[in-house]
Amino acid sequence: MSANPNPPSASPGGDHHFRNILVIWLVASVVGDLLFGFLVAPHVPPGRMSSTATSDSVDFSVLFLVALPVLFGVWTYMGYALVHWRASRPGVPEPVGGPAARGNLKIQVAWITITTVLVLALFVFGTVELGLTAGSGGGEGPTPIWTPTSATVLPVQVIAQQWRFTYRYPTFGGFETPNLEIPINTTIEFHVTSLDVIHDFWAYQIGVKADANPDQDNIAFTTTKQLGVFTVRCAELCGLWHGAMYDYGKVVSKSQFEQWATTTEKQLAPLTKLLPAFAYTYTPDANGADGGFYPDTSNSSPKTGDPYSNVESYGASTPSS
Numbered sequence: 001m002s003a004n005p006n007p008p009s010a011s012p013g014g015d016h017h018f019r020n021i022l023v024i025w026l027v028a029s030v031v032g033d034l035l036f037g038f039l040v041a042p043h044v045p046p047g048r049m050s051s052t053a054t055s056d057s058v059d060f061s062v063l064f065l066v067a068l069p070v071l072f073g074v075w076t077y078m079g080y081a082l083v084h085w086r087a088s089r090p091g092v093p094e095p096v097g098g099p100a101a102r103g104n105l106k107i108q109v110a111w112i113t114i115t116t117v118l119v120l121a122l123f124v125f126g127t128v129e130l131g132l133t134a135g136s137g138g139g140e141g142p143t144p145i146w147t148p149t150s151a152t153v154l155p156v157q158v159i160a161q162q163w164r165f166t167y168r169y170p171t172f173g174g175f176e177t178p179n180l181e182i183p184i185n186t187t188i189e190f191h192v193t194s195l196d197v198i199h200d201f202w203a204y205q206i207g208v209k210a211d212a213n214p215d216q217d218n219i220a221f222t223t224t225k226q227l228g229v230f231t232v233r234c235a236e237l238c239g240l241w242h243g244a245m246y247d248y249g250k251v252v253s254k255s256q257f258e259q260w261a262t263t264t265e266k267q268l269a270p271l272t273k274l275l276p277a278f279a280y281t282y283t284p285d286a287n288g289a290d291g292g293f294y295p296d297t298s299n300s301s302p303k304t305g306d307p308y309s310n311v312e313s314y315g316a317s318t319p320s321s
């Protein structure tokens, strides 16, 4: 019994085509990754404003650097096939199809090995990245798995409600303000909660995104690295004006923050007294937060004291007939 006189790998020109494609792909991948690494990677969002934002940008860049050679592999093969194996080249006989790839052990092993290694490597990388950067700016619930190592941590509470965010600073007397200011080079411990429906605190440029759920204290960490303004958006459909539920936060110098916080604490002291005491969650009553934001019959006479009273009314009372 003689050996197969024409095994798939010995097809005319097969090795030389394979070598050509490999060389083109290798050059394109190296050049593409170098260009991306030096020209694009430094600008990949969300930027370098905090530890978690930096980590996000690096992770995105790593995904790009791995994905580009895959993309170039597909393009190189397509381009090569169009040039060398198309039927309509003038004066050249139409190419005869090569051996079927099906059943080719080399291709099967290479395909399964390469894709498995790529996917598993990225899975391990992503998992490690999530851990090493203390939750990567995502909400970790009331008992975080990963905590920062910094000696000093500034707690800031984020309170979401239809349709705005307010912020409480428990280490400055618990004042509540619509302005989010945080100091630079400081680890911030965000405590995110909601007074009504589900929202999501998405502070884009500092790489923080945490669900804001009623009766939940969702903790997210980041360490600020650059001065500037960042955008805060609600990232969970929460009703009619969800799209308008955004504001801006500021990373300022430590001295500027200290001055702002102590001044605001003094200015707002008379109002802070009227607020519910600082807590990690606030249970709303049937008609919204029980902070005087909505009319509440528990403060009127006769006092019902019932948070689910159906005689609470919005706006002007109905004229009696």
Ligand SMILES: [Cu+2]
Residues within 6 Å of the ligand: 160, 161, 162, 163, 198, 199, 200, 234, 235, 236, 237, 238, 242, 245
């Ligand atoms: Cu919302």
